[in-house]
Amino acid sequence: MLGYSIAIRRLQCLVRFLVGQNKNRLHSTMTTVPGIEADALNVLRSITPTLDLTRHKGQAGKIAVIGGCREYTGAPYFSAISALKIGADLSHVFCTKDAAPVIKSYSPELIVHPILEESYSVRDEDKRSISAKVLAEVNKWMERFDCLVVGPGLGRDPFLLDCVSDIMKHARHSNVPMVIDGDGLFLVTNCLDLVSGYPLAVLTPNVYEYRRLVEKVLNCEVDSQDGTEQLLSLAKRVGGVTILRKGKSDLISDGESVKSVSIYGSPRRCGGQGDVLSGSVAVFLYWARQRVAELEPRSNPTMLGGIAGSILVRKAALLAFENKRRSTLTGDIIECLGMSLEDICPVNRHR
Numbered sequence: 001m002l003g004y005s006i007a008i009r010r011l012q013c014l015v016r017f018l019v020g021q022n023k024n025r026l027h028s029t030m031t032t033v034p035g036i037e038a039d040a041l042n043v044l045r046s047i048t049p050t051l052d053l054t055r056h057k058g059q060a061g062k063i064a065v066i067g068g069c070r071e072y073t074g075a076p077y078f079s080a081i082s083a084l085k086i087g088a089d090l091s092h093v094f095c096t097k098d099a100a101p102v103i104k105s106y107s108p109e110l111i112v113h114p115i116l117e118e119s120y121s122v123r124d125e126d127k128r129s130i131s132a133k134v135l136a137e138v139n140k141w142m143e144r145f146d147c148l149v150v151g152p153g154l155g156r157d158p159f160l161l162d163c164v165s166d167i168m169k170h171a172r173h174s175n176v177p178m179v180i181d182g183d184g185l186f187l188v189t190n191c192l193d194l195v196s197g198y199p200l201a202v203l204t205p206n207v208y209e210y211r212r213l214v215e216k217v218l219n220c221e222v223d224s225q226d227g228t229e230q231l232l233s234l235a236k237r238v239g240g241v242t243i244l245r246k247g248k249s250d251l252i253s254d255g256e257s258v259k260s261v262s263i264y265g266s267p268r269r270c271g272g273q274g275d276v277l278s279g280s281v282a283v284f285l286y287w288a289r290q291r292v293a294e295l296e297p298r299s300n301p302t303m304l305g306g307i308a309g310s311i312l313v314r315k316a317a318l319l320a321f322e323n324k325r326r327s328t329l330t331g332d333i334i335e336c337l338g339m340s341l342e343d344i345c346p347v348n349r350h351r
């Protein structure tokens with residue numbers, strides 16, 4: 001009886017797998033944007049490092065997420081754990097004191113620094129010294145990081161955002177790449193100088209964040225007809241930062257070119273998927289920077305990182321959806337990151 005039910009379950013799995021394969025094919029042929037569709041699978045393969053026994057801890061990437069406050073503890077966790085699941089060696093989170101024990105309790109894999117402060121816990125006369133202390137704490141680590149992710153679950157407290165502005169200025173001074181998402185985009189939209197002209201910045205706006213950026217920078221409404229031209233102008237106007245506009249197709253531009261990633265994807269729009277993307281882009285951006293000198297033709301590593309992060313998260317979302325359907329949640333997508341990467345780029349067999 002037991003053997004019979006195991007056989008039935010295996011058969012069901014096989015059928016689901018075959019249907020899934022077929023759907024993957026459908027997704028990859030039906031929805032591509034002609035002309036600007038990125039060769040995303042090959043981009044991902046070309047920048048993903050091989051695994052071998054000569055490498056030591058840290059070489060595959062050290063990522064830091066600046067985010068996590070009283071309201072939001074899920075977002076920084078999703079971003080930081082995604083970086084690890086893709087292949088980074090170390091993932092840090094710099095968050096408020098309230099958020100830290102919660103984030104630590106989700107995972108022992110993350111290194112959590114409870115250093116940020118919100119206005120409610122700081123007296124006016126202490127603000128200057130506390131912000132200097134926050135900056136000093138992050139700076140102790142700054143040189144070690146290969147990429148920062150600024151914004152997942154950061155909140156919008158004015159004192160906290162002032163401290164984060166200082167952190168961003170120092171990251172920029174140290175040439176540390178930054179992926180900016182969520183409340184980080186709220187900060188940057190109100191203070192464009194933080195990223196303007198910094199080629200190592202990647203902004204990852206969703207539909208509302210993109211609208212706010214367009215209104216602020218281009219002083220007009222989002223062009224629903226020719227999205228690519230407008231994205232190109234936006235990235236150019238912000239001084240050549242890379243912008244990954246999330247949507248039915250992801251569009252990525254550094255002001256010089258626009259690429260789209262349309263294949264894969266899932267119809268579930270549960271919260272947190274953008275956080276997964278931010279952690280993923282951070283890792284791929286670092287990997288792209290390491291490989292870029294060997295690649296022909298030479299490409300902008302922030303574009304390559306955006307394209308690779310986009311396709312991987314879309315594939316993981318599709319895989320999770322095939323299994324969980326309407327109940328698909330962000331945690332399910334994170335569980336599919338490793339398998340999706342292995343499907344596209346099997347360990348040590350991709351070059």
Ligand SMILES: NC(=O)C1=CN([C@@H]2O[C@H](COP(=O)(O)OP(=O)(O)OC[C@H]3O[C@@H](n4cnc5c(N)ncnc54)[C@H](O)[C@@H]3O)[C@@H](O)[C@H]2O)[C@@H](O)CC1
Pocket residue numbers: 071072073074075076151152153154155181182183208271272274275
């Ligand atoms: N589990 C978690 O802790 C999560 C926290 N998140 C964090 O939550 C913070 C806020 O990000 P959100 O994306 O939720 O931002 P918002 O609070 O701006 O948007 C929340 C939702 O409100 C609606 N909305 C926003 N602007 C609108 C407009 N102009 N017109 C109509 N509807 C509008 C949209 O449905 C939007 O998805 C960020 O720090 C983000 O990282 C999210 O990443 C989701 C998951």
Ligand SMILES: Nc1ncnc2c1ncn2[C@@H]1O[C@H](COP(=O)(O)OP(=O)(O)OP(=O)(O)O)[C@@H](O)[C@H]1O
Pocket residue numbers: 182205206207246247248249250265266267269270271272273274275276277310313314
């Ligand atoms: N209509 C869509 N069809 C397919 N995939 C989509 C669609 N919209 C967004 N995505 C994908 O979902 C992921 C997250 O994008 P989304 O716009 O949901 O981010 P977000 O709103 O910032 O999420 P979060 O809840 O984490 O803040 C991206 O990888 C993007 O490619």
Ligand SMILES: [Mg+2]
Pocket residue numbers: 181182206274275
């Ligand atoms: Mg978001």
